Amino acid sequence: MSYDRLTHPLVRENGVLRQASWEEALERAAEGFRRNVAEHGPDCFAMLSCARSTNEMNYVGQKFTRVVIGTNNVDSCNRTCHAPSVAGLSAVFGSGGGTSSYQEVEDTDVIVMWGSAARNAHPIFFQHVLKGIRKGARMFAVDPRRTGTAQWADLWLGLNVGTDIPLAHAVAREIIHAGLHNEAFIERATSGFEEFKESVEPWTLSVAEQVTGVPAAAIRELAHSYARADRAQLCWTLGITEHHNATDNVRALINLSLLTGHVGRYGSGLSPLRGQNNVQGGGDMGAIPNRLPGFQDILDPGIRARFESAWGRPIQPRYGHNLTEMLEAMAEGEVTTCYLIGENPVQSEADSLACIKRLSMLDHLVVQDIFLTKTAQMADVVLPASAAWCEADGTFTNSERRVQRVRKALEPPGEARDDIWIMCEIARRLGHDWHYDGAEEVWNELRALSPQHTGMTYQRLADLQGIQWPCPSEDSLEPPYLHGRLWENDPSKRGTPAPFAVLRHSPPVDLLDDEYPLRLTTGRRLDSYNTGVQSSGFASPLRRGETVELCPEDAERLGLTEGEEVRITSRRGSVTAPVYIDPALRPGLVFMTFHFPDEVDTNSLTIEATDPISGTAEFKAAAVRVEKLVKAG
Incomplete structure (x- = not known):
């Protein structure tokens, strides 16, 4: 499937998405949030912010959640990976x-x-x-x-x-x-x-x-x-x-x-190593349920007081739902409305069929994106946004904590609008008169609240071609590495000792047996990107679509040849894909990507078992079987 850019707002009418004016779409989005919060309270709302968008967009997104709605139920794809x-x-x-x-x-x-x-x-x-x-x-x-x-x-x-x-x-x-x-x-x-x-x-x-x-x-x-x-x-x-x-x-x-x-x-x-351009920045900006911008603990009364003074609204003194918990709360009817910005959980989450079921239980779903993804196709309101890397001003933070400037080079197509403008317009309809005169004003608000970003003016970021945090003042430039304090001779300067952890081995949850004897692990390829929305519509000399990769020994044992269509089945779902024989694999191991879910929904096979501390799912260890397809006749 080739995705075309969204150029006009869409609203759902009689079960079908139709083109709408911005005024109608924004009113529909705001009214759905207003109705649900009035009936169920602010914790019925959840936001997924975008790890491919700017720091400024993520800052405004988490602020929208905490100030306009009044909940800490905000997360991003950081939950899926890091x-x-x-x-x-x-x-x-x-x-x-x-x-x-x-x-x-x-x-x-x-x-x-x-x-x-x-x-x-x-x-x-x-x-x-x-x-x-x-x-x-x-x-x-x-x-x-x-x-x-x-x-x-x-x-x-x-x-x-x-x-x-x-x-x-x-x-x-x-x-x-x-x-x-x-x-x-x-x-x-x-x-x-x-x-x-x-x-x-x-x-x-x-x-x-x-x-x-x-x-x-x-x-x-x-x-x-x-x-x-x-x-x-x-x-x-x-x-x-x-x-x-x-x-x-x-x-x-x-x-x-x-x-x-x-x-x-x-x-x-x-x-x-972060897999998307702003996974680090999304968390730094507070687009996570337990930290305010600058990775400051939301349970700390002094920290909360600083943000409440700056934002003019109280902040809930408790952690919100992470992505995994949001989906569970949807199933329980506790989360009834959701605002998704640039995320595609229908195709990126483990046990994707369960994810679809839970999103379908929402009373009101708003998706803000640049393409009509599978998730957007389920929405009540679809808002066309500007692309992060060339249609917006702002900053990104990469895996080495380096904050870098990006500058608008192109106008978004059709009626697509800037992410921050969209959120401010919805906020205004919900009683908050927000106006930002560009991304720099957002960034300066963030700098005033986040000690690790205080010294990063736009001018310094441009002059130095990026700065790593922490940067506590406009004349500081810290070493490129963290935690040099651990080597201080003076005990008072070392801070809290770094604790060793006593850990136990816990095997994969999805056990192998006679029915599911192979271990499926998933990953990425060089020429494709995540769920394929931004890369699958383009020709590539490397792209071969989805395959199920087996070692030569397993292929021979199962009587399979390269290119032959097979069925891959787990305890959750079943898909078909052609075989690719790869000597890089060892016997008993199967490899697939999640880049082509329109053709092969690999995540319908993966298990939703999650890490209790972080909420991240066990994408890397599903039990499956691989079978020849029986031809009719």
Whole structure:
């Protein structure tokens, strides 16, 4: 399916979307919100903000939710991918951003890419990795598949899906038993080491080999290389975070950095790689249910008071629903109206059939987007917005916490309007006379409330070609890495010690058995983008549509040939796709993407089991079977 840009507002009449004027569409949107809040209270409302739109748009979106509606039920696609990274890093260090800059990957000695097919999913970052390799850095790739990233590695550790914690524990135990842990750093900057040391003791190299499938010699080599390195970078993506125990996975990797002192210094750090252009910025702007802009805890009375004074409205002193909880609340009839901006949960959420059912239970759904997505097709009101990267002024924040300016280059097509203008018009109809004279005014309001952004004027961002947070004043420029405080000699300057985590192994929820004997894991390809809305309408020499990828051994055992159509079935759904035989896979492992849901809805197979801390679903570990299609006649 090729998606065309939305150029006019749409409203639903007699079950069908029809073209409408802006006045009618805005009135319909506002009236639906007003009616539901009046009947059910503000917590019946939920907003999904957009991780591909500007910081300014996300700031106004969360402000709309908290001020105009009066709830903290706001979230973004950060929940689908890196909420566990934010949760894990925040629990240890107090902030949810990656600790290092891209440049440091070029200037390090060891790079560990754990659960990250960065060559396909993060090609810009991977160029920095390649520069580091050319300068002499060793790279280790930890992934169930021998991906394009793994092909550049000195060593590939092909682990069984869902065994990241046992592998990390075995690496930690080997470091400790070899006497390679950084005792001085542990004593100076951490807490809970003895309990952690005891917890990893059962994970010998031989035990870990049996559980993870990684040879003991490979585990030992990773442990010794990482610990002995003067500087080391540990990078991860969705192979770590899209599991039912994802925050524990992140904490297991952080444990390794604390054990070796590979954090808080130039060239050593922890990098969760974001998959969209403003996932980091969406969270920084407060488009999450438990933090105000600047990642400030909404439960802190002093912080709330500052925002209430600036915004002129009280803020609920409790956390709102995250995306997973929003969907559950829709099923219970507690969330009855939803405002979705640039998100397509019908095609991006795990167990997509359940997601469709829950959205269909809403009384009022408003979608603001640039295309008529499958989610927009379910809406009562569709509002055509401007595209983020070329039709709007503002800023983005990338994976290294760098805030960068973007400038409007094109006018949006037809009657499409700026996201901020749309939200302000709805707010005005709900009794809030909002007027912003451009994105810079929004940004300056944010700077006044967020200490980590205070020094980032538009002029400084332009002059310096971007600034990493924190930037507390207009004459400050902090180091490119975070948490240098951990290395301070003066205890009063070190702050709270970074705690080790005691963690247990928890296998994938969707168990393999005789009926569902294969493990499906999902991911991205280089030439396609997320649910395909922005990339599937364009010709590509690489694009081959969706396939189900099998190793040669499994294809032979099942009697399948490349290109043959097969049925893939899980405990939740069933799809058909052609076979692609890939020697990068190991026996028992199946790989599919989610780029072509109009052709093959891969997420109808995935399981909705979620991480209890972050709310992220286990996209990476579904149990399936693959069968030949029986031809009629």
